[in-house]
Amino acid sequence: MKLPLSFLSAFLSVCLACSCAEPESADKPSRNLFVIDYAHESNGTFYHATLSLIEGQPKATWTTSRSDTKSSKQMPITEAQFREIWDDLNDITVFSQNAVRDPAQKLDPKTNHIIAVIFQVGEQKGLQTYMIPAGEKSQQFTTWLAKIGFPEK
Numbered sequence: 001m002k003l004p005l006s007f008l009s010a011f012l013s014v015c016l017a018c019s020c021a022e023p024e025s026a027d028k029p030s031r032n033l034f035v036i037d038y039a040h041e042s043n044g045t046f047y048h049a050t051l052s053l054i055e056g057q058p059k060a061t062w063t064t065s066r067s068d069t070k071s072s073k074q075m076p077i078t079e080a081q082f083r084e085i086w087d088d089l090n091d092i093t094v095f096s097q098n099a100v101r102d103p104a105q106k107l108d109p110k111t112n113h114i115i116a117v118i119f120q121v122g123e124q125k126g127l128q129t130y131m132i133p134a135g136e137k138s139q140q141f142t143t144w145l146a147k148i149g150f151p152e153k
Helices: 005-018 079-091 093-097 139-148
Strands: 033-042 045-054 057-066 069-075 112-121 124-133
Touching (some): 033 079, 045 079, 093 124
Antiparallel strands (some): 057 069
């Protein structure tokens, strides 16, 4: 399944917009949020994780799908663990080397690990997508996958 980056960007934007129960007002401060969205398909199983830190509340959910079977589970995560995972996105070279720069780039979770990050701190907002080859052997990246709870490694 190949998805255009614009689809992922729009999807994440809609998800974040819908996560607000009430509209932002001029006298209400903006929310601080950080979201990491991970997708990869391997050996017939589709893996999807969403890790977030919204207003200081960490959350991690893993979903796996294979044929007719789909399961989701919450994973324990602390704010410190989330921040370490987030900081690794800047510290591990493989991320900067595989940052998606073309908005028309097709994303293929069969041949790549797809990682999209989105953040909002006050009025500052950002989105970045990474497409790491499935065969990536970097020990730092393998360790990062273990930190996010990737079940296959």
